[in-house]
Amino acid sequence: AQKITQTQPGMFVQEKEAVTLDCTYDTSDQSYGLFWYKQPSSGEMIFLIYQGSYDEQNATEGRYSLNFQKARKSANLVISASQLGDSAMYFCAMREGLRGTGANNLFFGTGTRLTVIP
Amino acid sequence: DSGVTQTPKHLITATGQRVTLRCSPRSGDLSVYWYQQSLDQGLQFLIQYYNGEERAKGNILERFSAQQFPDLHSELNLSSLELGDSALYFCASSGRQEYGYTFGSGTRLTVV
Numbered sequence: 001a002q003k004i005t006q007t008q009p010g011m012f013v014q015e016k017e018a019v020t021l022d023c024t025y026d027t028s029d030q031s032y033g034l035f036w037y038k039q040p041s042s043g044e045m046i047f048l049i050y051q052g053s054y055d056e057q058n059a060t061e062g063r064y065s066l067n068f069q070k071a072r073k074s075a076n077l078v079i080s081a082s083q084l085g086d087s088a089m090y091f092c093a094m095r096e097g098l099r100g101t102g103a104n105n106l107f108f109g110t111g112t113r114l115t116v117i118p
Numbered sequence: 119d120s121g122v123t124q125t126p127k128h129l130i131t132a133t134g135q136r137v138t139l140r141c142s143p144r145s146g147d148l149s150v151y152w153y154q155q156s157l158d159q160g161l162q163f164l165i166q167y168y169n170g171e172e173r174a175k176g177n178i179l180e181r182f183s184a185q186q187f188p189d190l191h192s193e194l195n196l197s198s199l200e201l202g203d204s205a206l207y208f209c210a211s212s213g214r215q216e217y218g219y220t221f222g223s224g225t226r227l228t229v230v
Contacts, residue, residue, distance in 0.1 A: 035219070043206060044120070045221035091161065095219075105151050105174055106210075106219060108161035 003027065004092050006109035013082045014117050020067070021077040021112045023092030029053075032096050034075040035106060036066065039089040048090075051075060082116045089113050121145065124209050124222035132230055136197040139225045143190055143211030149173070150192040151212070151219070152184055156205035167192055199229045 005024045013019035025034065036048040051059045051066045059066040067076040079086055090113075093106040121144035131137055143150050152164040154177075163176035167186035178184075181199075186192040196203060210221045 037221075043226070044223045045208060045210075047219065047221075093161075105163045105166050105176065107163065108153075110160045 003107040004094050004109035006092055006112050008112045010113045010115070012115050012117055015084060016081055018078060018080045019082055019114065021079070021090050021114065023075045023077065023109060025073050025075060025092075025094050027094065027096050029096045032094055034066070034068070035093040035095070036064070036077045037091045037093060039091065039111070041088070049077070084116050084118060087114060087116045120220050120222065122209060122211050122220050122222035124225050126225060127223065128226050130228045130230060131199060133199055133201060135199050136195065137199065137227065139194040139196070139207055139227075141192045141194070141209030141222060143192070144220050147211035147213045147220070148190065149212045150186055150190070151210045152192070152194050153208040153210065154205045155208060161208075164194070196227070201229050203227065204229045
């Protein structure tokens with residue numbers, strides 16, 4: 001079973017509008033972390049936002065917020081006031097419970113390509 | 119600059135050859151992760167090293183190997199290269215925090 005599912009291969013949004021990118025996850029661990037990364041056409045992976053499984057508040061970072069619904073196992077990314085520079089691939093990722101010393105690897109979804117229309 | 123340095127940025131080589139990709143983690147980070155991003159497979163976890171020891175293994179082929187040296191830099195060795203190995207190879211590093219995975223800019227490998 002896929003650990004991270006992103007069901008939207010592509011999304012379009014008008015400049016200055018808000019957009020939600022969907023992400024669902026699958027884990028039996030109680031402690032885990034959820035991440036969103038942005039990959040522009042230049043290829044680098046840019047960290048956007050993090051949500052821990054025990055965090056009671058939804059994470060926010062500037063125009064990015066994470067809509068965390070634990071019971072539904074969803075961690076949707078909301079981008080407010082979209083800008084042309086937001087056009088990129090967006091990946092949702094999960095780190096499962098810490099095992100031993102040090103952090104564990106991330107599992108990635110297949111990504112959503114966001115296009116911002118002027 | 120993310121603090122994670124990958125070299126080279128681009129590599130073109132022929133089938134059957136061997137290449138080495140290098141990664142220097144962010145200062146203070148003990149864990150190094152290697153990922154392969156290809157068009158049809160997405161981002162696949164290959165292997166993790168923590169303070170010089172192999173910690174976790176993902177979908178890494180037997181033709182591929184990696185190591186982490188005492189100075190914490192890591193190398194990913196790819197041998198008997200095939201056309202299907204063409205991909206973007208990322209290195210990431212992390213510290214003791216639950217979050218804070220930092221990616222390098224990647225090495226784009228083209229096998230011809």
